[in-house]
Structure formats: structure tokens, C-alpha cells
Amino acid sequence: MRVSSVTLRNFRNYIDQFIKPHPAINIITGPNAQGKTNILEAIYYSLRGRSFRAEKDKDVISWQSEQTLLQTEVEYAARSFTIQWKIREGNKKLLVNGAENPRSELDHFGVVLFCPDDLHLIKGSPQERRHFLDYDAGPLNPTYSRSWRQYARVLTQRNTLLKEIRDRRANQEMLEIWDEQLYRHGARVIFLRLQVLKKLIPVARSIHHRLTQGSEELQAKYLSSLVLEPGLSEDQIYQIFASASQKVRHLEIQRCQTLLGPHRDDLSLAINGIEAKTFGSQGQQRTVTLSLKLSQMELWHKEYGDYPVLLLDDVLFELDRNRQSMLLDKVQDKVQTFITTSFTGGIEEVIRGDGALWLVNEGRLSKKEEF
Ligand SMILES: Nc1ncnc2c1ncn2[C@@H]1O[C@H](COP(=O)(O)OP(=O)(O)OP(=O)(O)O)[C@@H](O)[C@H]1O
Ligand SMILES: [Mg+2]
Incomplete structure (x- = not known):
């Protein structure tokens, strides 16, 4: 391109x-x-x-x-x-x-962007890594952004309703309409993230290995707010999301917040088995970020035949x-x-x-x- x-x-x-x-x-x-x-x-x-x-x-x-x-x-x-x-x-x-x-x-x-703010990807909050999932990795599947926007919309509306229920301005049954959409779009987002990461992580690992001349092994893993085993279908994720969500409903109303779902998930990054948060050097953080960005570029090429x-x-x-x-x-x-x-x-x-x-x-x- x-x-x-x-x-x-x-x-x-x-x-x-x-x-x-x-x-x-x-x-x-x-x-x-x-x-x-x-x-x-x-x-x-x-x-x-x-x-x-x-x-x-x-x-x-x-x-x-x-x-x-x-x-x-x-x-x-x-x-x-x-x-x-x-x-x-x-x-x-x-x-x-x-x-x-x-x-x-x-x-x-x-388009792949690498800017100084990306260094927060390693040491920053889970939100920074979700940003990577939503804006960098996710869009490697052309339907991701749309699913993610749909999920974000439902999430905002559901949170507003949770507050209305807590304040007794709406009743709890009304949640059902939003719940179904939350689970459907949420399961789709998680499923697509897992699919993309399954392809992206091996490429990032191999690039990182080369960038560090074999001295560092990069490990990356999706951390979900739901208990997910490997290889689940989208429908199975839907079922797990729905049943876990029912169990926290009271707490959600109390806090006016949706407590489970892809907006609560994270990406764990480690080098030679040590969790990212403890990486000392700026150079290491920059190298991990570079490996992820280059893998994004390589995977785009694999998927679309162009860079x-x-x-x-x-x-x-x-x-x-x-x-x-x-x-x-x-x-x-x-x-x-x-x-x-x-x-x-x-x-x-x-x-x-x-x-x-x-x-x-x-x-x-x-x-x-x-x-
Ligand atoms: N909406 C705007 N309208 C006019 N000028 C703007 C606007 N937003 C930012 N600027 C100006 O753009 C300039 C910054 O541009 P930019 O960030 O591209 O600089 P840069 O060349 O990348 O600098 P650095 O080397 O510091 O990164 C500033 O002078 C700023 O005042
Ligand atoms: Mg600049």
C-alpha cells in the first residue's frame, strides 16, 4: 500500500x-x-x-x-x-x-504507527494494552473495529441503565435487552482478539528473538476477566460470559458498572518469564514494542499480500x-x-x-x- x-x-x-x-x-x-x-x-x-x-x-x-x-x-x-x-x-x-x-x-x-506514547504499552495500565488490542492488533481482522464499536456502544448504554436501576428509575428486567447484545458483541470481540493473537504472537516472538540476538524470549498471553480455556468457539465464549455475568449482577447494580467483558481484559507480556511490569530498562520496553509493531506489519502482509x-x-x-x-x-x-x-x-x-x-x-x- x-x-x-x-x-x-x-x-x-x-x-x-x-x-x-x-x-x-x-x-x-x-x-x-x-x-x-x-x-x-x-x-x-x-x-x-x-x-x-x-x-x-x-x-x-x-x-x-x-x-x-x-x-x-x-x-x-x-x-x-x-x-x-x-x-x-x-x-x-x-x-x-x-x-x-x-x-x-x-x-x-x-497503517502501523510507532510513537513514543507506545512505550506505555509495557509498563502502563491494562487500558494501554487494550488500546493495542483495539487499535493495532484487532484491526488485522477487517471486521474487528466494527464489532468493537458495537460492543462499546452497548456497554455505555448498559452502564447508564445500571445506574438508573440503582436509583430506582428503571427496573431490573430491562437489563435483559442489553445483556443479550453485550454477550453477543463481547464474545465476538474476545473471539477475534484471540484469533488475531494466535497469529500475531508467534511472529512477534520470532522478531523479538532476532532483535535481541537470541538473548530474550518474549511471552504474550491474553488475560480475560472470564475463565476461558484455549480453543473455545464464539458461542462457547457467549455462554461463559452470560453465566459469569449473572453471578455479578447485584454487584454491577451497586457499582453501576459492567464488571466482566473484553473492556476488562488485558494482555500479559513477559521476557524470559519475567512479567512486563518489572522490566527495568527503557531499551527493553522499546524493543518489545518494536517487536509487536513489526509483527503487526508482517501479519498484515500475510493476511492481505501487501505491506x-x-x-x-x-x-x-x-x-x-x-x-x-x-x-x-x-x-x-x-x-x-x-x-x-x-x-x-x-x-x-x-x-x-x-x-x-x-x-x-x-x-x-x-x-x-x-x-
Ligand atoms: N490546532 C492547531 N492549529 C494550529 N497550530 C497547531 C494546532 N495544534 C498544534 N499546533 C502547533 O503545531 C506545532 C506542533 O507540531 P508538531 O507536534 O507536529 O511538532 P514537531 O515538529 O513534531 O515537534 P517535536 O520535534 O517537538 O516533536 C506547535 O507549534 C503547535 O503550536
Ligand atoms: Mg513531534
């Missing part, structure tokens, strides 16, 4: 910018706070329909304007797609090849030389890659293969050279 052009109008600090990225490596340099990450954010937004760092959509609209326009051309599976977003406060609209489209249309486009676009925000030059070259070997000639860095010296020593060097200055991007 390739991004062949991006137009940003009133996106963050870009007023009007057109870019024709290089099909291989794009290195975006410049001093701090000029707009390097904003470019990656624009590409990510185009392909995912949300930012990876804004809390609200309106945050990406330029302070000087009321509306953002993002237009991205993508080449994928021998076809061209024009993805257009119009973003206003409280309202955003997607057009794909000129036709109004549901967001799920984007679920086929692959996703790779976005590396301030992470490449923070790796040691050995990991840098392993990463670059993996992407060379195959993966369109966007790398931001404020680092200026010695880029040519690290980068091999074809690409373009871009310079950002106060919301303007210009091509410095091709290599």
Missing part, C-alpha cells in the same frame, strides 16, 4: 500543503514544534478516521479556521482511492472516491544501531515509511535504499533531496 499524495488544509499548523511522498522512505526533519508529527497525524487520520493524539477531533482544526480538509490518495490492491475528510467541530464527513461512505470502508487500509504504511514518530534514532538496521532492513523496498526526527547529523549513515528527505519549518514542508 502506498500513500501517493496528501493535501492538508487548515490541519493543525498547516494552512495549505500538498505533498507527494516518496514511495519508499520519507524522512521528515526540522526543529521542535514545527509540524513533523502533524504530518504523520494527518496520514494516520486519513486512514483511520481519528487522531492518535488529539482528545477531540476539533483539536486538529487549525486555530485560524473552522474547518479542516484532508485529502489523501492511496494506491492499494492495484486500485486508487481518494480519501477525503471534512472536519468541523462536532461533525466530520468521509468521502471515498467521491461517494459518502461509512467509516468501516477504511478498515481495509493498513501497510509505517509511521515512526521520533523512535528510529532512539534505537541502537543494531535495532535500527534490523528495522530498516525489514522496510527496505517493501514498506512505505514516514520517519520524523529532529536529529540532523548522520542520517545518511543510518538510511540505506531510496527515499526523500523533507524539511519542516513553521507548518511548511519542502523536499530537501532524494537519495
